Amino acid sequence: MLNYSTSEENYIKAIFHLQQADGTVTTNELAAELNTKPASVTDMMKKLKTKKLVHYEAYHGFRLSNEGRKLALIIIRRHRLWEFFLAEKLKFSWEEVHAVAEDLEHVSSKKLIDKLDEFLGFPRFDPHGDPIPDANGKIETSKQVCLQDLPLNTLAVVSHVSDQSNEMLELLGHKKIRIGTKLEVRKKFNFDHSLEIKIRQQQAMNISEQLSKNIFAKYDE
């Protein structure tokens, strides 16, 4: 496995995440995601194409090659293991881990990451509930659903939060919702698609459609 720059790695990871939703990714989308300019994206796509990490034809968007996807999973593995380490061992709060992991993920020693994984006890989910790829790049596909799609009055566990902006995390903190929180949906209001949810030992509360669409849960087992 060759060595890639921090920049290349950030592009690869961003494409991976964007194409989960979209299938193929556009220049403007990626530029927005990376806080860069479309012209810079085009430059980088040409380079990543010659390195065979993406499929790309001018004006027709791009997606990762097999090679690119493998690399993305390595970077995501590093990122999430470091997040787990920061939260679990260094007692960083949930919202703080991401920024630091964003740097640590680019330290590329395979041995470092595999030993870290072992030290941490082979965790399967990062502090945000996202699955951690194993040493072979295998990642758990969870059959989680958006809160909007949960049946009423059925206990479920929050397993993922798709928007991880500070604003989102602040709101979740306020509502005391985090990965692992057990809750059930009590009512769906058709007027604004807001939900009434209930968390064990707490009062029922109302959450907006916007918020609910970013929270995913699995049925409790």
Place this chain on the structure above:
Amino acid sequence: MLNYSTSEENYIKAIFHLQQADGTVTTNELAAELNTKPASVTDMMKKLKTKKLVHYEAYHGFRLSNEGRKLALIIIRRHRLWEFFLAEKLKFSWEEVHAVAEDLEHVSSKKLIDKLDEFLGFPRFDPHGDPIPDANGKIETSKQVCLQDLPLNTLAVVSHVSDQSNEMLELLGHKKIRIGTKLEVRKKFNFDHSLEIKIRQQQAMNISEQLSKNIFAKYDE
């Protein structure tokens, strides 16, 4: 504290180490240390001068400013804490830690490093026996101690021999011990206070109390 590039940090750290010995550092010395070319060093010195990290006059070498020294100690702190982490927690061997720490040292979150320090129990020496600067940049100046007083399994450098008789020097010659020899004490035998010591790439050997009392060492620089 501003943010510096990986390259700037590597230069600052190298100057710090070289000037321990030399006082002032030359262009060629630094180029050799960093496996780069003298012309590149000159370029960088100009930049570090404008950033007030070094004192530099063309053709007359350079040394760190107070600001530069402060930065160097921050980088060394990061480096040695990561080395300790890798050896202690991830069970990397002694020789492996350096290369990985060389990358980790450039992740610049102060909080990360201070929390790591706490997690590790505020270690005072890295796996090579080098002192770790504290959060304020204070570093232990290693004073020389008699071999008898060295902690076990901690690398030290022979710095002084108090008896310099021919007999003594003959014995030292035979054992291949000289000023600058790096060694560690492996065992102390209470019966006769003899020591088992180990020099890199040599077999462990035993030395008498009498001899050990005349050899002084510092924790590795």
Place this chain on the structure above:
DNA sequence: AAATATTTTTAGACAAACCTAAAAAAAATA
């Protein structure tokens, strides 16, 4: 003190990763 050797700096290039502004292609709308 000259001549010679060594060290250091300058001059000019290059690659990586950005940028802005203009041109070209594609998509949307009239």
Place this chain on the structure above:
DNA sequence: TATTTTTTTTAGGTTTGTCTAAAAATATTT
């Protein structure tokens, strides 16, 4: 379909950190 808008690419620059080759300064020999 023709026109307008949006998206994407190209052209040309900038900054950072590197390099080689040549020039300048310093150090060492004779």
